[in-house]
Amino acid sequence: MTDELIAISILWGFIFIYAVMATMDFGAGFWSMVYINRPQTKATKIANRYLSPTWEVTNVFIVAIVVALVSFFPGATFMLGTILLIPGSIILLLLTVRSAFLVFSHVAPKYEKVLVYISGISGLLIPAFLISVLPITHGSFVETMNGVSRLRLDRLFTSPHEYAFIAFAITSTLFLSSLLLADYSNEANESVSKIFVGDIQE
Amino acid sequence: MERDEHFGMDHVLTARTLFGTTMAFHIIFATLGVGIPLMILLAELLYQKTKDNDYALMANRWTKALAILLGVAIPSGTIAGVQLSLLWPGFMEVVGKVMALPFQIEIYAFFVEALFLSIYVYAADRISPTMRIISLTLVAIGAAASAILITNVHAFEGTPTGFRIENGQIVDVNPWEAFFNPSFAVTATHVVLSAYMTGAFTIASIAAYHMLKNRHHERIQLFHKKALMLGLTVGGVFSLLTAINGHESAQLLHEYQPEKLAAAEGLFETQSHAPLVIGGFTDRETQTVKWGIEIPWLLSFLAGNRFDTVVVGLNDFPEEWWPPLFVHTLFNAMVGIGMFLLLLSIVGFVWHRIRKQHIFPNWFMWTVVTAGPLALLGIEFGWIFACTGRQPWVIYRMMTTAEAVTQSTNLGTLFLLFTSIYVFLLIAVVLVLRSYFRRHPIEQHLSTHM
Numbered sequence: 283m284t285d286e287l288i289a290i291s292i293l294w295g296f297i298f299i300y301a302v303m304a305t306m307d308f309g310a311g312f313w314s315m316v317y318i319n320r321p322q323t324k325a326t327k328i329a330n331r332y333l334s335p336t337w338e339v340t341n342v343f344i345v346a347i348v349v350a351l352v353s354f355f356p357g358a359t360f361m362l363g364t365i366l367l368i369p370g371s372i373i374l375l376l377l378t379v380r381s382a383f384l385v386f387s388h389v390a391p392k393y394e395k396v397l398v399y400i401s402g403i404s405g406l407l408i409p410a411f412l413i414s415v416l417p418i419t420h421g422s423f424v425e426t427m428n429g430v431s432r433l434r435l436d437r438l439f440t441s442p443h444e445y446a447f448i449a450f451a452i453t454s455t456l457f458l459s460s461l462l463l464a465d466y467s468n469e470a471n472e473s474v475s476k477i478f479v480g481d482i483q484e
Numbered sequence: 485m486e487r488d489e490h491f492g493m494d495h496v497l498t499a500r501t502l503f504g505t506t507m508a509f510h511i512i513f514a515t516l517g518v519g520i521p522l523m524i525l526l527a528e529l530l531y532q533k534t535k536d537n538d539y540a541l542m543a544n545r546w547t548k549a550l551a552i553l554l555g556v557a558i559p560s561g562t563i564a565g566v567q568l569s570l571l572w573p574g575f576m577e578v579v580g581k582v583m584a585l586p587f588q589i590e591i592y593a594f595f596v597e598a599l600f601l602s603i604y605v606y607a608a609d610r611i612s613p614t615m616r617i618i619s620l621t622l623v624a625i626g627a628a629a630s631a632i633l634i635t636n637v638h639a640f641e642g643t644p645t646g647f648r649i650e651n652g653q654i655v656d657v658n659p660w661e662a663f664f665n666p667s668f669a670v671t672a673t674h675v676v677l678s679a680y681m682t683g684a685f686t687i688a689s690i691a692a693y694h695m696l697k698n699r700h701h702e703r704i705q706l707f708h709k710k711a712l713m714l715g716l717t718v719g720g721v722f723s724l725l726t727a728i729n730g731h732e733s734a735q736l737l738h739e740y741q742p743e744k745l746a747a748a749e750g751l752f753e754t755q756s757h758a759p760l761v762i763g764g765f766t767d768r769e770t771q772t773v774k775w776g777i778e779i780p781w782l783l784s785f786l787a788g789n790r791f792d793t794v795v796v797g798l799n800d801f802p803e804e805w806w807p808p809l810f811v812h813t814l815f816n817a818m819v820g821i822g823m824f825l826l827l828l829s830i831v832g833f834v835w836h837r838i839r840k841q842h843i844f845p846n847w848f849m850w851t852v853v854t855a856g857p858l859a860l861l862g863i864e865f866g867w868i869f870a871c872t873g874r875q876p877w878v879i880y881r882m883m884t885t886a887e888a889v890t891q892s893t894n895l896g897t898l899f900l901l902f903t904s905i906y907v908f909l910l911i912a913v914v915l916v917l918r919s920y921f922r923r924h925p926i927e928q929h930l931s932t933h934m
Contacts (some may be wrong), residue, residue: 315906336602338554338558338598338599338601338602339595339599339602341558341559341562341598342591342594342595342598344562344566345561345562345566345591345594346591347564348566348569349565349584349587349588349590349591350577351569352569352580352584352587353579353580353584353587353588354580355578355580356577356578356580356584357577358582359569359573359576359577359580360573360574360577361573362569362573363569363570363572363573363576363890364573364890364891364892365892366570367571367890367898368892369805370566370570370897371570371898371901371902373565374562374563374567375751375901375902375905376559376561376904377559377562377903378556378559378562378563378909379908379909380556381555381558381559382556382559382909382912384555385552385554385555386552386555386912386916388550388918389548389551389895389916389920390919390920390923392919393490393916396851399652401647411581430891431891432891432892433892480625
């Protein structure tokens with residue numbers, strides 16, 4: 283195996299692990315928002331109980347991905363740093379507010395409702411922005427003039443290509459997290475049907 | 485590195501302001517995130533030794549506070565890490581090729597800290613005391629290791645080794661030589677020692693405040709008195725160590741970054757028997773420090789342990805290499821706060837141990853209340869001095885900050901966005917801390933029998 287192949291495998295390894303962990307994290311946030319006003323189901327509680335201890339560990343992998351990218355592919359750093367400034371910053375801001383409120387609501391229960399909405403909405407938005415990195419790196423949204431590259435956000439957000447990726451990110455997030463939560467609640471001796479099929483039967 | 489500078493200094497300044505604001509915000513929580521775990525660990529150990537329940541209570545309450553603080557420290561640290569690549573891609577390109585080791589190792593430190601903190605915070609009541617102490621020790625080690633490794637990157641910016649730049653290409657890369665750059669040990673030690681000092685004084689501040697507030701409640705007074713003494717003792721020890729190590733840091737500047745030391749001291753002419761100027765403001769026109777107190781010969785002695793040490797002045801360097809001259813004030817503020825805190829601990833020690841007075845006078849208590857915020861201010865001044873004093877370089881004599889900056893424009897909007905999030909989080913943290921400790925007042929837990 284060449285060095286490049288090893289490096290890109292490690293990088294994609296990190297991305298894969300993060301994708302799986304973060305998908306559950308973000309999806310759980312969304313499901314707890316959906317079920318918040320149905321006190322007869324325990325979905326919100328289960329989702330939150332799973333979420334609280336894992337987000338810090340999940341967070342480590344974002345940094346791991348960036349570090350791996352910079353140290354294995356330093357040549358790509360300049361261009362990627364430049365064009366990902368706006369989407370990257372939006373992701374960072376959403377993640378920060380989300381993580382802070384995860385902790386706040388654990389300590390001060392009166393913020394629980396605010397958290398459920400913040401983590402629910404950011405749970406959909408963050409995967410959408412994260413996956414946008416893929417269509418951006420495909421190149422057609424980057425314009426280079428006089429040696430300066432910039433991302434054409436207008437072209438990005440009017441392209442069906444981008445929305446196909448976003449749809450994929452959101453549906454897979456919701457699918458994987460519902461699978462995991464079903465399994466988690468099963469382990470925690472909650473009946474699966476009560477959580478996810480419960481409201482259909484009512 | 486040869487890279488055309490398409491943008492004016494305004495663009496660089498906006499990028500520096502944005503990144504500086506991120507770091508100024510993050511450093512508050514990062515410092516406490518290193519300092520508080522040590523205090524919790526000491527309280528846990530004191531509890532195991534004395535079986536005094538008050539110490540267990542301290543550990544428990546400080547952990548709650550730490551969890552809230554880390555709820556901001558970890559995401560703001562993530563922002564800082566990613567923003568480095570987004571705002572300074574030219575710098576990170578060099579880091580990727582030469583100085584990636586600290587970042588790679590830091591991932592593990594961060595991982596250990598995050599994992600064991602989750603265990604300690606969310607499962608504290610389900611694990612044994614030994615396991616609690618092990619978790620806590622790993623949290624403290626992880627936090628300190630993160631601080632040391634990230635500071636190493638900062639040390640490398642000031643004293644870069646392990647590579648050369650030839651015709652715009654990076655050659656002769658030796659990652660371990662870059663890792664063990666000349667200022668690594670001293671700078672990293674400075675950061676960790678001052679973080680321990682700040683954590684301890686923050687605890688002492690809060691304890692002093694509650695003692696003043698609950699003057700007539702003896703049991704509450706007693707609880708906070710123990711916390712106060714622990715905070716003052718640890719704070720005193722680490723302020724002394726920080727001062728000794730700070731002196732080494734200054735000698736390192738004398739050797740490796742003389743123009744930074746010259747700017748810090750407001751020294752324009754190269755001379756032996758150089759005076760130390762305390763306070764005042766450096767004036768570029770007259771090449772003097774206005775309204776400062778001058779102590780003859782002292783700077784030479786501090787820089788090289790001899791009065792005839794020749795200290796290089798700013799005039800020996802081209803003016804475009806001069807750091808901003810206001811760093812003299814920042815440097816003085818940092819050293820002044822450190823000295824003040826050291827003095828405070830000495831007064832407390834003399835009062836308590838030598839005069840055998842067990843009740844501190846009110847003026848002393850109010851001064852202790854200011855110690856925590858002052859220590860944090862000292863940290864801020866120190867970091868701003870360290871990074872501003874390196875300008876115009878991002879990597880000393882290798883790459884200018886202007887060469888490293890992103891080509892993306894419109895940083896102003898991002899600056900406003902990030903700043904509002906930081907202000908919002910700062911307010912939220914204070915409200916959440918208050919709300920938690922209002923709902924769990926200390927009276928609930930204190931037994932009336934001692």
